[in-house]
Amino acid sequence: MSNSIADQSWLHAPATRDVIDMLEHEQAGSARFVGGCVRNALFGEPVNDIDIATQLTPQTVLAAARKAGLRAVPTGIDHGTVTVIARGEPFEVTTLRKDVATDGRRAVVAFTKDWSEDAERRDFRVNALYAAPDGTVHDPTGGLADVEARRFVFxxxxxxxxxxxxxxxxxxxxxxxxxxxxxxxxxxxxxxxxxxxxxxxxxxxxxxxxxxxxxxxxxxxxxxxxxxxxxxxxxxxxxxxxxxxxxxxxxxxxxxxxxxDSLLRFVALADGGPERIKTMAAKLKMSNAEAGRLQSAVDPSAEKDLKAAFGDLAAAERAIMALGAQAFEDQARLAAAGEVVPPPRDWRILADYARNWEQPDFPVTGGDLILMGYEPGPMLGDALDELKAHWVSERFEPSKQDLLDRLKH
CATH class of the missing domain: 1.10.110.30 (Hydrophobic Seed Protein)
Structure with a gap:
């Protein structure tokens, strides 16, 4: 297993060098890359975030960044973290730490200059690998062996x-x-x-x-x-x-x-109806958008048409109208995933159909019915609903006049 990540392009990028040079100018040997960027580089996986550990205190980092003309934000200063922004890119710079007290959710920390003490408080050995500015990897806990085995050891x-x-x-x-x-x-x-x-x-x-x-x-x-x-x-x-x-x-x-798709996978795993999903969404404090997506994926209001959709595109249109395109696609995928015997039409055809389907505008309005003598209220709403249901069942072909004539009769 290589003990260097010197071949990584992000290591030599101008923004990265700006931050490293700022820290090293303040104190030589005070900065090393750590965590996911080192781990993923060794795994050969993409690196998205660059974290830097330093022996400098947060206040020293803030002062050094300003002196170097870099923007610095004390995003987690109580735990030693300063976000330094160079050329528009954020870098989390965190002072070496050791745990003073923990309660299973959060820790009280003290700053240290000892790399080994910082490593000992980390979760997995592959996340306790440090890389010097030249790419040389330092391994205080045995993480390089875990990189080779692609395993996670505390x-x-x-x-x-x-x-x-x-x-x-x-x-x-x-x-x-x-x-x-x-x-x-x-x-x-x-x-x-x-x-x-x-x-x-x-x-x-x-x-x-x-x-x-x-x-x-x-x-x-x-x-x-x-x-x-x-x-x-x-x-x-x-x-x-x-x-x-x-x-x-x-x-x-x-x-x-x-x-x-994490949300669709969660719905599949939960394997429940609207009430179960509603309870789980509340328990996990999902956003309104997430909870809405999950509940729509188990909405039973178009169950009959959804089942028929695998063999009848007219039924698919009715289900899309009732559920919306996203919910229809979610439900079609879930229905196909749960079938032991594949349905007659592949779910991919229905999903593609839903993505490209454009809902026509219902041609009748409440104003049209008022002109016919209807009073605003529940009776008018019921009449509109009945006309729309007929229009959908006829695949949106009846014209406005056809629908109004139907109502007259």
Whole structure:
């Protein structure tokens, strides 16, 4: 396993060098890259965020950045983090730390100049790899061996690391889903199973954020199956869900080259009707948009037409009108994923049909009915609904005059 990431283009980018030069000018040898950027570089995976660890205090970083003409924002200064912006790009610069106290959700930290102390408070050994400005990798905990094996091993004692922050259980599965190969580290998995009740003490926002990242992995089926077998899904969400439907949705993504859709995958896993989804959305404190998407995906109002849509495009049109294009596509995919025998029409045809279908404008308005003598109120609304249902059933062909004549008769 290489102990250098000197070949990484981001390492030599002008914005990166601006920040490193600023820190090194203040104190030589005070800055190293750390965490995901080093890990992903060694894995051969894309690097999206660049984190830098430093021996300098946050106040020194702020002053040095201003002196160098860089913008600096104290985004997490109590925990040692300053966001430095160079050439429009943000870099998180964090002072080396050691934990003073932890409660399973947050930590009280003290600053240090010791790289080993900073490494010992990190979650996994592959996340405790540091790279000097020239790309040389420093490995205080044995993470390079884990990079080669593509596994995630806790720094030090696994149970201790988890008790410091129970979200590390979900991070174990999330990182393994994204980057792991082979079996999970046995000690890490055993500790996660043993201490899973600690997940109940985490904020709903943290759990939901980590859930979306986990389900957004290209193919998380193996990891989700392990979580289900260890009752972790039930601990987190109250149900173990349907692995069959979930597997079917992921298989659709893999086979069709679709981008992973965390929300649709969660609906598949939850395997419930509107009330269950509503309860889960509230428990996890989803946004209104997320909760709306999930509830529309299980809306039963067009169930008959949805079933018929796999063999009848007229039924598909009626279902799209009732549900909306996104909900129709979601429901078609879920229905196909749950079928043991494939339906007569491929879900991809229906999904493409929904994406390209343009809803015609209903030609009759309430004003038209008022001109015919209707009074504003429930009777007028019922008449409009009846006309619209007939118009949809006739595939939008009746004209305005046809519909008004129907009403007269």
């Amino acid at each position: 720094v030090g004692d696994a149970e201790t690391r988890i008790r410091e922050d129970y979200l590390r259980i979900l991070r174990l599965f999330r990182f393994s889903a994204w980057y792991g190969r082979g079996e999970l580290d046995e000690i890490a998995f055993s500790a996660a199973k043993k201490l899973q009740q600690g997940l109940r003490d985490l904020s709903a926002e943290r759990v939901w954020s980590e859930t979306k990242k986990l389900l957004g992995a290209p193919d998380p089926r193996k990891i989700v199956q392990l979580m289900s077998g260890a009752d972790l899904l039930k601990t987190l969400y109250g149900v173990n869900g349907s692995l069959r439907v979930f597997d079917g949705i992921v298989d659709q993504d893999v086979q069709s080259g679709l981008a992973p």
